[in-house]
Amino acid sequence: MAKKLAVVAIGGNSLIKDNSKVSVEDQYQAAKETAYHIVDMIEAGWDVAIGHGNGPQVGFILRRSEIAAKVEGMHEVPLDVCGADSQGAIGYALQQNLQNELRRRGIEKSVATVVTQVRVDPNDKAFQNPTKPIGGFMDEAEAKRREKEMGWKVVEDAGRGWRRVVASPIPQEVVELPAVKTLLDAGVVVITVGGGGIPVVRNEQGDLQGVAAVIDKDYASSLLAREINADLMVISTAVEKVALNFGKPDQKWIDRMTLAEAKQYLAEGTHFAKGSMAPKIQAIIWFLEAGGKQALITNPENIGRALKGETGTWIVP
Ligand SMILES: Nc1ncnc2c1ncn2[C@@H]1O[C@H](COP(=O)(O)OP(=O)(O)O)[C@@H](O)[C@H]1O
Numbered sequence: 272m273a274k275k276l277a278v279v280a281i282g283g284n285s286l287i288k289d290n291s292k293v294s295v296e297d298q299y300q301a302a303k304e305t306a307y308h309i310v311d312m313i314e315a316g317w318d319v320a321i322g323h324g325n326g327p328q329v330g331f332i333l334r335r336s337e338i339a340a341k342v343e344g345m346h347e348v349p350l351d352v353c354g355a356d357s358q359g360a361i362g363y364a365l366q367q368n369l370q371n372e373l374r375r376r377g378i379e380k381s382v383a384t385v386v387t388q389v390r391v392d393p394n395d396k397a398f399q400n401p402t403k404p405i406g407g408f409m410d411e412a413e414a415k416r417r418e419k420e421m422g423w424k425v426v427e428d429a430g431r432g433w434r435r436v437v438a439s440p441i442p443q444e445v446v447e448l449p450a451v452k453t454l455l456d457a458g459v460v461v462i463t464v465g466g467g468g469i470p471v472v473r474n475e476q477g478d479l480q481g482v483a484a485v486i487d488k489d490y491a492s493s494l495l496a497r498e499i500n501a502d503l504m505v506i507s508t509a510v511e512k513v514a515l516n517f518g519k520p521d522q523k524w525i526d527r528m529t530l531a532e533a534k535q536y537l538a539e540g541t542h543f544a545k546g547s548m549a550p551k552i553q554a555i556i557w558f559l560e561a562g563g564k565q566a567l568i569t570n571p572e573n574i575g576r577a578l579k580g581e582t583g584t585w586i587v588p
């Protein structure tokens with residue numbers, strides 16, 4: 272069978288599932304479920320590179336460090352290092368669950384998480400206009416209080432509550448791309464660009480240096496998919512399908528849309544919420560415009576059915 276290469280981008284929120292249950296054990300269970308469905312893909316003959324989000328998790332790590340600094344006089348952790356921590360912890364949970372599921376099914380395959388830096392432009396306007404929701408959800412009063420008293424930037428996130436936001440520059444380069452390609456060529460299941468990658472810039476000396484931001488993992492996964500010429504980009508999130516007029520009385524689920532339709536609906540501005548579904552659609556537009564053949568948005572439990580054409584939202588050139 273000809274090798275088929277897919278990039279699967281797993282949402283940080285879908286790795287939390289229930290916002291009221293965010294223990295490490297609950298997150299591990301969510302990773303286990305997602306890993307199970309990715310192994311279905313591997314069993315069906317796909318080579319897979321996995322990107323994942325970290326919005327909730329990186330916010331929790333940052334907040335823990337801020338509270339520890341206040342209560343115990345511990346050091347705070349810079350946001351790029353929180354991103355690196357989240358790559359390690361989420362990569363660990365995914366990697367272990369993938370290894371366990373592959374072993375259960377008798378599939379011999381290595382899995383490796385690559386601590387991945389992603390270069391951004393230091394002059395990206397995003398540094399002046401934070402948009403990336405991180406951490407948990409708050410009600411409006413609490414969000415406004417933290418904005419006033421703690422200097423947070425906050426937004427209402429897709430009808431689900433209020434969240435803190437940080438800068439989210441556009442990814443320009445996957446620094447560890449050659450290593451990722453080598454691993455994929457060797458048949459390894461690679462977990463990379465976790466949390467969109469650790470945001471770095473090149474300083475005047477040409478050295479890499481971390482910056483305070485959280486890159487959108489759908490954008491980073493799209494960049495990866497373009498760089499490795501993936502045959503398919505899958506965005507695994509908390510909804511089975513994408514909707515037009517999402518959350519409105521005239522909401523309509525989409526089974527299939529063309530690149531031109533995706534661009535039109537995105538431009539209309541009313542269908543895909545900013546900071547949640549809109550970046551996913553944009554990421555897929557970039558992938559298809561660069562020659563990608565097909566993309567799919569669905570939830571983890573429906574990846575197998577969607578790949579058989581039974582559900583999900585398919586976006587094609
Ligand atoms: N048009 C839309 N169709 C489907 N879901 C949408 C739409 N607009 C916004 N959403 C919301 O976006 C969520 C996915 O975004 P988000 O939770 O940020 O993703 P992630 O899984 O990457 O963390 C869905 O669970 C849904 O609540």
Ligand SMILES: NC(=O)OP(=O)(O)O
Nearest residue numbers: 283324325326466488
């Ligand atoms: N980094 C990132 O895009 O995370 P989410 O998928 O959790 O938003």
